[in-house]
Amino acid sequence: MPNVHLTEPMRDYVEGQIRSGAYANLSEVVRAGIRLLMEKDGARQFYALKAELEEAAAAAEAGGFAEFDARAFEPDAFRG
Incomplete structure:
Protein backbone atom coordinates (compact mmCIF):
# COMPACT_ATOMS: atom_id res chain seq x y z
CA MET A 1 0.00 0.00 0.00
CA PRO A 2 1.27 3.52 -0.66
CA ASN A 3 2.82 5.70 1.99
CA VAL A 4 0.77 8.62 3.21
CA HIS A 5 2.53 11.99 3.19
CA LEU A 6 0.86 14.62 5.33
CA THR A 7 1.49 18.31 5.79
CA GLU A 8 2.59 19.36 9.26
CA PRO A 9 -0.87 20.68 10.24
CA MET A 10 -2.39 17.38 9.06
CA ARG A 11 0.17 15.38 11.06
CA ASP A 12 -0.57 17.48 14.15
CA TYR A 13 -4.29 16.91 13.71
CA VAL A 14 -3.89 13.16 13.23
CA GLU A 15 -1.60 12.89 16.25
CA GLY A 16 -4.16 14.81 18.30
CA GLN A 17 -6.91 12.44 17.20
CA ILE A 18 -4.79 9.46 18.18
CA ARG A 19 -3.79 11.00 21.55
CA SER A 20 -7.45 11.74 22.31
CA GLY A 21 -8.35 8.11 21.73
CA ALA A 22 -10.68 8.90 18.82
CA TYR A 23 -8.51 6.71 16.59
CA ALA A 24 -5.88 4.10 17.37
CA ASN A 25 -3.49 4.92 14.54
CA LEU A 26 -2.94 6.71 11.25
CA SER A 27 -4.59 3.92 9.26
CA GLU A 28 -7.86 4.40 11.15
CA VAL A 29 -7.79 8.14 10.49
CA VAL A 30 -7.10 7.60 6.78
CA ARG A 31 -9.90 5.01 6.51
CA ALA A 32 -12.33 7.40 8.21
CA GLY A 33 -11.35 10.12 5.75
CA ILE A 34 -11.82 7.82 2.78
CA LEU A 49 -29.54 12.23 -10.46
CA LYS A 50 -32.06 14.38 -8.59
CA ALA A 51 -31.24 17.35 -10.85
CA GLU A 52 -31.67 15.19 -13.96
CA LEU A 53 -35.02 13.91 -12.70
CA GLU A 54 -36.21 17.43 -11.90
CA GLU A 55 -35.20 18.55 -15.40
CA ALA A 56 -37.03 15.60 -16.96
CA ALA A 57 -40.12 16.26 -14.85
CA ALA A 58 -40.12 19.93 -15.87
CA ALA A 59 -39.82 18.94 -19.54
CA ALA A 60 -42.69 16.47 -19.16
CA GLU A 61 -44.88 19.06 -17.43
CA ALA A 62 -44.12 21.50 -20.26
CA GLY A 63 -45.33 18.94 -22.79
CA GLY A 64 -41.86 17.76 -23.84
CA PHE A 65 -42.71 14.08 -23.89
CA ALA A 66 -44.24 11.41 -26.08
CA GLU A 67 -46.89 8.92 -25.07
CA PHE A 68 -45.47 5.50 -24.32
CA ASP A 69 -47.40 2.58 -25.74
CA ALA A 70 -46.33 -0.47 -23.78
CA ARG A 71 -48.26 -2.82 -26.07
CA ALA A 72 -46.48 -1.49 -29.15
CA PHE A 73 -43.12 -1.58 -27.38
CA GLU A 74 -43.44 -5.14 -26.04
CA PRO A 75 -46.44 -6.84 -27.67
CA ASP A 76 -45.42 -10.33 -26.46
CA ALA A 77 -45.85 -9.26 -22.87
CA PHE A 78 -49.57 -8.66 -23.45
CA ARG A 79 -50.39 -11.91 -25.22
CA GLY A 80 -52.41 -14.20 -23.08
Missing part, protein backbone atom coordinates in the same frame (compact mmCIF):
# COMPACT_ATOMS: atom_id res chain seq x y z
CA ARG A 35 -15.23 6.74 4.09
CA LEU A 36 -16.27 10.40 4.24
CA LEU A 37 -15.09 10.95 0.66
CA MET A 38 -17.03 7.89 -0.46
CA GLU A 39 -20.17 9.20 1.28
CA LYS A 40 -19.65 12.62 -0.29
CA ASP A 41 -19.29 11.05 -3.74
CA GLY A 42 -22.49 9.09 -3.16
CA ALA A 43 -24.27 12.30 -2.19
CA ARG A 44 -22.87 14.03 -5.26
CA GLN A 45 -24.23 11.24 -7.48
CA PHE A 46 -27.59 11.43 -5.72
CA TYR A 47 -27.89 15.19 -6.27
CA ALA A 48 -26.83 14.86 -9.92
